[in-house]
Amino acid sequence: MSTLTKTQLKISFAYQGLHEWPKDVRIFLDEKINELANKLKINHEIEIHPGKKTFITQDWMKKKAYLIIDVKKFENCSKEINEFVLAHELAHIKHNDSFLKRLFININLIVKVALAVLFSNSFSLGFLALSGIILIIYDIPFSLTIAFTPITLVHSLISLVAYSIFSKFQEERADKTALSVCSDKAKAQAWIFFKNEQKTFLDVRCKLNRSSIIYHKILSHILIDENGNVRFPFNFTHPKLQTRINYCRLQG
Structure with missing residues (x-):
């Protein structure tokens, strides 16, 4: 028997108001979370909730995790990107980050x-x-x-x-752990995702810099550096985009 099927996690889907999880999303989440959790040697019970952003918290004593997922964003992303996101959140459980x-x-x-x-x-x-x-x-x-x-x-x-x-260290460690268990396609898509994010911020910087309003020109240099990284303290908890691109390329 494959090592990926030795442990079957207890995964439950919470409902919020009239929201219902699409069947294909539930199937993907159930299969992919179990696959990644086995690779990461995680055996927590996982309760999945819809939310406005994606993150995970855990009850360390009960060995239970609560995965909050932005369903609309999740449905609009490729399966490879979603795989990386799930692996990243599960890595936080592995390292007891909460x-x-x-x-x-x-x-x-x-x-x-x-x-x-x-x-x-x-x-x-x-x-x-x-x-x-x-x-x-x-x-x-x-x-x-x-x-x-x-x-x-x-x-x-x-x-x-x-x-x-401390937060940036945890996020970088979760990224690298996720990349170690993701498929090659997911690693490649993660690299493309961060490159696109970088391009978006560089475009914003250029647009502000071209503005005739002095305040916008100053703001362009305060908010975003020449590599498309959001500066501290505006980016308070995550690694620089260029850093994430670099280790995605190394592990891709």
Whole structure:
């Protein structure tokens, strides 16, 4: 028996309002997720939900993952691109990225509270407590609120940069893991996809640069570099497009 069929994942499709998953999409998802999960040695239960963008979260204790898929975008992309996207999201499960990111966030919050207690006045400490409550209620990925003291301001800025570096590392690792299990056609399509994204941003940069409005010319250089990469902090969590193109070419 092929190693790809040894483990059959429990995959369920959630319904939202009157939305129904097309049969061909359900069949493709079921088959492709099982195939990729076996290659990645993943045995989580996976619950698939429709959403406005594609991403994955996981319940580390229950070994259950929630895959959110932008169905319209999914249906408009080729099967090869969808294969790469699925492999990328499943790679996040393999590396326990949701758990590690939550751990990073919690440690960051503990450090911020400790700094506030040691160096802040009562007003800034109260403000920090309020920001923590907001963070929990709205499930903000990291605290963007700043207590009004120099030490907590510096910590907030450092934590933003650290979070960005950590997120980009996770995304690059997920890309490379996905490329290691994708078909050759999917690898080639991933390279083409990122090249097209790069061309789109370069076109935007050129259009803004040709504008007679000075603000547009300045904006073109602030937002996008000469290689079509969206600059930090506007691209906060993903590797540069040129970086992604390079390792797609190497593994393609």
